[in-house]
Every structure is written in C-alpha cells, then in structure tokens.
Amino acid sequence: MRCNEFQNLIDAYLQETIDEPRRENFEEHFFQCRKCFLGLKLNEALQNKDVRITLEEKPRVFVLKLFKPLLVMSSLFLLILFSVLLVQQKRQTRLLLEISAFEIPPYHQGELRSIPENGAAIEAKFSQAMKYLQERKFRPALNLLEGPLMEEAAYPKIEFFRAICYLGEDEAEKAGEIFDAIIRAMDPAYFDDALYYKGFVLLRQGQKQAARDQFEKLAGMLSPMSMKAGAMVQKIEAIE
Amino acid sequence: MDGADFFEKLLNHDPQAQKKLIETFNPRIFLYFRNRIKGENNYEDLVQEVFSAFFRGLDQGKMTSVVWIAPFLFGIAKRVLYNYFYKQRKNNEIQQKVSLVCEVTCDFTEAERMENQKLSQVLNLLIKDLPQIDRLILNAFYLQEKKITEISNMINRSNHYISVRKQRAIKKIKNEIFRKKLY
Numbered sequence: 001m002r003c004n005e006f007q008n009l010i011d012a013y014l015q016e017t018i019d020e021p022r023r024e025n026f027e028e029h030f031f032q033c034r035k036c037f038l039g040l041k042l043n044e045a046l047q048n049k050d051v052r053i054t055l056e057e058k059p060r061v062f063v064l065k066l067f068k069p070l071l072v073m074s075s076l077f078l079l080i081l082f083s084v085l086l087v088q089q090k091r092q093t094r095l096l097l098e099i100s101a102f103e104i105p106p107y108h109q110g111e112l113r114s115i116p117e118n119g120a121a122i123e124a125k126f127s128q129a130m131k132y133l134q135e136r137k138f139r140p141a142l143n144l145l146e147g148p149l150m151e152e153a154a155y156p157k158i159e160f161f162r163a164i165c166y167l168g169e170d171e172a173e174k175a176g177e178i179f180d181a182i183i184r185a186m187d188p189a190y191f192d193d194a195l196y197y198k199g200f201v202l203l204r205q206g207q208k209q210a211a212r213d214q215f216e217k218l219a220g221m222l223s224p225m226s227m228k229a230g231a232m233v234q235k236i237e238a239i240e
Numbered sequence: 241m242d243g244a245d246f247f248e249k250l251l252n253h254d255p256q257a258q259k260k261l262i263e264t265f266n267p268r269i270f271l272y273f274r275n276r277i278k279g280e281n282n283y284e285d286l287v288q289e290v291f292s293a294f295f296r297g298l299d300q301g302k303m304t305s306v307v308w309i310a311p312f313l314f315g316i317a318k319r320v321l322y323n324y325f326y327k328q329r330k331n332n333e334i335q336q337k338v339s340l341v342c343e344v345t346c347d348f349t350e351a352e353r354m355e356n357q358k359l360s361q362v363l364n365l366l367i368k369d370l371p372q373i374d375r376l377i378l379n380a381f382y383l384q385e386k387k388i389t390e391i392s393n394m395i396n397r398s399n400h401y402i403s404v405r406k407q408r409a410i411k412k413i414k415n416e417i418f419r420k421k422l423y
C-alpha cells in the first residue's frame with residue numbers, strides 16, 4: 001500500500017468501514033511507516049475527542065503600538081543603563097557582545113499560503129523579507145514585515161522574525177517584548193526559538209546571569225534547540 | 241544509529257536498542273489491538289506476548305536485518321490476535337514474559353497512556369495555529385461528528401474542498417511535529 005492510499009483510508013479504518021483485505025494491508029503499512037502512523041494517531045486522537053478545537057480567532061499577541069511611548073522610554077533607560085555597564089565592565093561586556101552575535105534562524109517557505117485571505121501575497125512579501133534578513137539587512141526586512149498586509153496577518157512566524165530584525169537592529173528591548181509574548185502564548189511553532197533568541201536579547205542587554213539561566217533552561221528541555229542552548233551556556237561560563 | 245548498527249545492538253541485547261524498539265512499536269501494536277478487539281480494555285498481556293515472541297524470534301535468528309523487524313512484529317501481532325479469538329487460551333500455557341528475554345522492564349499500558357497524553361497535548365497546542373476555516377472543519381467533523389456533506393453545505397463549499405482541507409490540516413500538524421521533533 002502506498003502512503004497516499006493509506007491517507008485516504010484512515011477514516012474508513014477508524015470507523016471500521018474498510019474491507020478486510022485492505023484493512024490488513026493498511027495495518028501492515030502503519031507497522032512500517034512512521035509518518036503514516038503518526039497521521040493515523042492524530043486522527044484517532046481527534047476522533048476520540050481528546051483535543052480541544054476552539055473556533056475563536058487567536059487574539060493578537062502584540063499590543064506594541066499601545067506601548068510604543070513606554071517602550072521608547074524604557075529603551076532609552078536601557079541605553080543609559082547599558083552605557084553605565086559599558087563603563088563599569090568594559091571588558092566583560094565586550095566579551096558578552098562578542099558572543100551575542102547570533103545566526104539568522106532558518107525559515108520554512110509556504111506556510112503562509114494557508115492564510116485564508118491574501119495568503120500568496122503575504123508569502124511573497126515574507127520571502128522578500130527573508131532574503132533581506134539572510135543578508136542581515138534588518139531594517140528593510142522589518143519594513144516589509146511591518147507593512148500593511150503583514151500586520152493584519154499577525155502570524156506567529158511574522159512576529160518571530162520581526163523580533164529577529166529588532167535584535168539585529170540592536171533594539172533588544174523591542175525584540176525581547178515580542179519573544180516574551182511568543183513564549184507567553186506558548187506558540188509551539190516558535191516557542192523554543194523564542195526562548196533561545198531571548199537569551200541573545202539578555203546578552204545584548206548585558207544581563208549575563210539572566211542570559212545564562214535562559215539558555216540553561218532551554219538546554220534542559222526536550223527541544224531541538226537544547227544542544228545549541230547548551231553551547232551558549234558554556235560560552236557564557238567561559239567569560240570570567 | 242543507522243539500521244545495521246541498531247540491528248546489531250538488538251541482537252546483542254543492548255537495553256537502549258530494546259527500549260527504542262519498544263517505544264517505536266508499542267503504540268502501533270496497541271492501536272492494532274484496539275481497533276481489532278472492541279470491548280476489551282486490557283491489552284497488556286497481548287502486547288507483552290507480541291514483544292516476548294519478537295525477542296525470542298530475534299534470538300533464534302528469525303530476522304536477518306532491520307527491514308524485517310516491522311513485518312515480523314506485524315506477523316506476530318496477527319498470530320496473537322488469532323489466538324485471542326479462535327483458540328481456547330489455556331491457563332496452563334506457559335507464557336514467557338518479556339522480562340525474561342528483554343533487559344528493559346516496561347509497563348506497556350502506562351507507556352501507551354503517556355504517549356497518547358503527550359500527543360494530545362502537542363495536538364492541542366498545534367491546532368491553535370491552524371487557520372480558522374480548518375479548525376471549523378475539524379471541529380464539525382470530529383467533535384460534532386458531522387458528515388462531510390453536512391459541513392460542505394454549512395460553509396457552502398464542495399465535498400472535495402472539505403476533505404482536502406481536512407487532510408491538509410492534519411498533514412500540516414504532522415509536518416510541524418516532525419519538524420520540531422516532537423514525536
């Protein structure tokens with residue numbers, strides 16, 4: 001049995017309307033095929049009503065606009081704090097800044113096409129923004145990500161990369177706000193990534209201990225980012 | 241760990257490899273029995289029997305490479321099911337418990353429960369990310385148990401559109417789970 005045929009038979013299998021020869025082929029297939037088995041499990045969980053499927057739109061994660069004046073003030077405050085830090089701990093901060101250089105996270109094309117309205121247009125704009133980002137042109141990328149169409153989409157992926165842009169533009173506070181919101185929303189797609197890059201925000205803010213704790217927390221989690229986070233813990237510990 | 245390496249470790253009773261094998265196939269065997277035997281809520285003995293026969297077969301050289309593991313397990317599961325239905329299960333039948341042939345001790349039922357719980361949690365999180373239309377379709381189909389035709393009338397789309405959207409939504413979740421290595 002091919003994977004395609006398998007997918008089409010899942011409902012029939014779970015509702016036991018499948019005929020016997022195909023039922024056995026179906027079972028033989030899921031013993032061998034990890035991907036198809038997961039698809040079957042997901043369907044089973046849904047059918048057993050083990051899952052909440054809410055219809056409400058996810059509230060917009062960000063209320064940045066409202067807090068803009070506040071943010072400017074706090075950024076200013078942080079800037080001053082940061083300058084003080086620079087004077088006090090020049091050497092350590094230089095080292096911290098050195099390791100706070102971050103790599104641009106990868107992105108996955110196509111996901112945004114499923115947004116009901118303007119999906120293709122949003123995806124096109126997003127791709128262009130990602131091109132800028134790969135070249136570390138943060139400002140043009142940010143302009144695109146905060147452009148009219150994108151802002152309405154309020155998609156976690158867009159928010160995440162907005163934060164990356166702010167991080168690149170050295171607006172750590174803004175980046176931190178966005179990452180915090182993603183972490184609070186426990187958005188599974190960008191939860192781990194947000195935790196990881198929040199560590200860089202803290203580094204850029206000169207908060208060595210907080211950054212170390214942040215990376216350590218992630219390193220201890222069952223996460224694809226845990227190895228990278230562990231490496232960051234070591235890097236930070238090396239600065240004394 | 242590649243296939244040959246994994247198989248070699250299984251042959252040598254490596255506990256890590258045995259654990260990995262059980263983790264991989266326990267949910268599949270459970271789902272198989274769950275679907276085949278209704279009204280039974282304890283599958284522990286049946287699953288135990290499958291694994292014990294598997295590890296015995298492995299020791300007896302019945303499999304020569306990693307590609308035979310899944311078909312061999314499926315064959316055993318079918319036989320165990322057959323025995324369950326058609327043969328009188330004798331009380332004095334000596335059932336070799338998995339613990340005698342496998343280094344790993346395991347409560348298969350509990351492992352399955354945990355696995356399902358974990359999957360539901362992941363699913364709960366990922367579903368929130370789907371477009372509203374997909375959540376609407378999944379909600380109507382699974383929670384309200386509406387037929388595809390009813391849903392298509394409800395939102396004024398073709399049956400085909402609904403089926404495709406439903407499948408794609410699940411595929412999207414599946415890909416996300418693999419991408420994030422959640423499963």
Ligand SMILES: [Zn+2]
Binds near residue numbers: 002033034035036
């Ligand atoms: Zn398959």
